[in-house]
Amino acid sequence: MNERKAFSVPGLPVVLGLIVIAIVAFVWLGDGLQRGAARPQGMGIVVLLVGALAFLAKGLFQVQPNQGQVMQLFGRYAGSVRDAGLRWTNPFYSRRAISLRVRNFESGKLKVNDNDGNPIEIAAVVVWQVIDTAEAVFQVDDYENFVRIQSESALRQMAQSYPYDAHDADKPSLRSHGDEVNAHLRDEIQTRLGKAGVEVIEARISHLAYAQEIAQAMLQRQQAGAIIAARTRIVEGAVSMVEMALAELGKRGVVDLDNERRAAMVSNLLVVLCGDRSTQPVVNTGSLYTG
Structure with missing residues (x-):
């Protein structure tokens, strides 16, 4: 399921139109009451009109900068809106806001064995953002928790591919080949998070040390x-x-x-x-x- 654009229009003209209709309805009702000519049918029409205006106003929503609104119609995906500002859409749509801002987190210190079998402590900082709102909402249950767990899993896998410190200068190691190791880590995380509509911008090791016992x-x-x-x-x-x-x-x-x-x-x-x-x-x- 990929993201697509949902139906929406600028909200300000809709607000002005609803206000004009409401004013006209109340003026008409007030004029009828002053002349004593208001009938039950007229009152019913006004009540229905007010209810319709309230229902149409339900379609108004705000989109903040770097935010997406995921629309659903009776459980089906109807599209996403990324246009910032006040918008109006089908009042039957249910909406969920998804942040598109760049976010980062630091994993906990993981204790793993390096390529030589030595126990080490390692942690990483991952910078990421949502690029596909539909995949983030519908492909995984909780995309934020998914990012954390899969990032730590990728960090463990990467750490087992290199020794902490290589005796051969040409052999890459966690301590000496930082750029290569960080690129490998980023690729490992991106492979796992691609299905969740998430892009990994950067991944870097923030802590690296031998375990206390050795x-x-x-x-x-x-x-x-x-x-x-x-x-x-x-x-x-x-x-x-x-x-x-x-x-x-x-x-x-x-x-x-x-x-x-x-x-x-x-x-x-x-x-x-x-x-x-x-x-x-x-x-x-x-x-x-x-x-």
């Missing part, structure tokens, strides 16, 4: 990984500096080192460059080959 262990693992990565960079830099130092010494002919002294120099330089603490220099006052 948070400390995962923090230690992250710290160890950071230390290893830092040490790797330090060693790479130190080796490059030692290589450059030996090359410059040989190029300039400052000193001629045999393999044993070269190995000792390399060892000393690596200790100085890679050590956690500052080293204490030892001055050699002997010859090159005597300590």
Whole structure:
């Protein structure tokens, strides 16, 4: 069932017409009473006319900006009205107002397992709006509750598709590939909400953390990984500096080192460059080959 436009006309001319008819009827009735010529038939006509005016006035309704009115005629869908302002339609129509404004909500913190099986806590903010009033009213029982439940279901499904933190830089993860993860989440939610006449404008992760029972262990693992990565960079830099130092010494002919002294120099330089603490220099006052 798709939305279609219902019959309606601007309400202000109808109001003016009803007012004119009511004034004419009451003037006619008052004139008849003054002349004593009012008859029961005339009174009955006036009563019927007033009842008809009240019935026609029932067809007046207001449509706010970014709002739709869903019309039903004896249980059947008759169409929707989105024209803002005072409108008039068939008085037999029953009406239901549906907001077309952009809305958002934040899901609760869900505890799920990521792609590696680690328990994590995750929450998301979803921005959405109704684009088809007929589907929102007739395809689901409560479209607002439907949006919340299906969004949380999609969030669980998405979280299970990625690891919290990938060891491979090329592999997407929840923590490092935010744009890709958010796009995946939006698509997952839109797939579920399309039948409810709802468009998902944006979906973003608002909370992401390891579950409390493994948070400390995962923090230690992250710290160890950071230390290893830092040490790797330090060693790479130190080796490059030692290589450059030996090359410059040989190029300039400052000193001629045999393999044993070269190995000792390399060892000393690596200790100085890679050590956690500052080293204490030892001055050699002997010859090159005597300590």
